[in-house]
Amino acid sequence: MRIGLLPGARRDAMNLADTVRQVVQAENDGFDSVWFPQMSGFGFDALTIISMAGVQTERIELGTAVIPTFPTHPLAMAKQALTAQVACGGRLTLGLGLSHKPSIEGTMGLSYQHPLRHMREYLTVVRSLVDDGSVDFDGQVFQVKSDINVPGSSPFPIVTAALAPRMLRLAGEMADGTVTWMAGVKAIGSHVVPRIREAAEAAGRPRPRVIASLPLAVTDDPSEARERAARTYNRYGQLANYRRLLDIEGVEGPSEVTVIGNESQVEQQLRDFASAGATDFVASILPVTRDREASAVRTMEFLRSMVGRI
Template identity: 55%
Template sequence: MRIGVFVGASTADLMSLDELIGRIKQAEEDGFDSFWVPHISARGYDALTVLALAGVQTSRIELGVGVVPTYPRHPVAMAQHALTTAAASNGRFLLGLGPSHRPGIEGSFGLSYDRPALHVREYLSVLRPLMEEGRVQFSGEFYNVNAELDVLDRPKCPVLISALAPRMLRLAGERADGTITWMAGPRTIREHITPRIGQSAEASGRDMPRVCVGLPTTVCDDEATGRRQAAEAYERYGTLVNYRRVLDIEGVEGPSEVAVIGNEEALRRQLEEFAAGGATDFMANIFAGEDDGETGPRTYAALKELVGKV
């Protein structure tokens, strides 16, 4: 299982552009498999621009965005932006897409959050041919597109979607290169995510897609304190319908119960459980479980030690 660093899921992750790119370069130097940032419209920088800048300053590490909301960005514009970032990183860019959540799309953008699974299906039907072949003709309920995109360099660019519900997981297996999960615990990955996406891919004659698991992570000796602080930092995710669904499948009350928390040995055990359940990638959003200034570096060091060993 590949191990990466995921920065930006919490307001505590807000940092300058120089600092963020420095973190990416350091993660590559420290041997991490990947570095991920979210695209949050109300906070932080444009994720693809950040990763393009980082791409020209790194050489090995995968650079992922988890995820870009689809409703506000037309797939033709998204294809051009993604290919630019992929070219800047010499094919190391992972494009994560998803419909986001009803409150943000309808409340902030004033757009309809209508039939998200169908919306993403049509989005991929426009995006992927344009990225891979340079042309697309598509007529659907959300999009009617006849477009071309001519670029000199057309690097590979895997496309993953934020598939958590059955219809989205089926779509991920049929049309995408994997799923990016958030707030999905080990039982959910083992019994819900991996089987559904795997069965869909097999039925479509495709290889098993990637299952990229993102979770709050901290290494500390006082697990109770760590979970209490996780509850405070990530409480809002438990109120969103899409995440509430996977928390209910896991059988837990809130995000703090699926967060990866404990000492170094506990970290290893929890990551091994995800790997055994079918996770191909683990994306660690490091947070301070103990307010002593040492938890963050300790967690980073423990994750670094596990790269290539889980």
């Protein structure tokens, strides 16, 4: 199982140059990948920072986890992603997602109607542009006829934030995998993996990646860590897409799927994810205890020791 990072646990992550340096350090430490979310109103633009980090690294995979599709036309998305692919020398994985109805409609004032149809057509257009260099598509949501030429670009993998059954089926049929958030071991093994693998097999596609991402803290005080996780991540339990996963897991809130424990306990939890079918685990480091810097360092050192061992 590949081990990746979601940067941002350290206070200096709000500094653009230092965020890029975190990616460089992750490559030097041997991590397999670094992933960036696209938040609607704060943080850096994911593909822009991947482009910046890409020119300063040589090996590490750089991915988005994920970029909401509703605010960006697929032609514009394809062009920006192909540009980032050039900047990082062919190491981009584009993660796309629907986001959530309260964000798309409440915050942005856009329609969230027919999300499955929207994603199917979006993937069709982006795939055609990225893989073939042109698209001629007349759908119900998108009508796009265009060539695309980004010098030096090459096709890249596309994963989606597929969580619900129909979205997992679509991911298996059309994407290279799924990247999840708030999916515990049970949800990965009993819900995500069998559905996406079955769809991929039926479509004649290669076995898809299942990229499980969760907060993680290495600590000797799990109770304190879970209290902090509850305060930090409780809002995710209020969103329908994540609530479904938590219900499958049989837990009340996000703190109960956060990966917490000492080194041996967390190692076992990571091995459980691998056994459940996760191909990748991407950690969002959760600093705990009063010395947050020391906590983040301990967790980072542990994760570094796990690369290539699971």
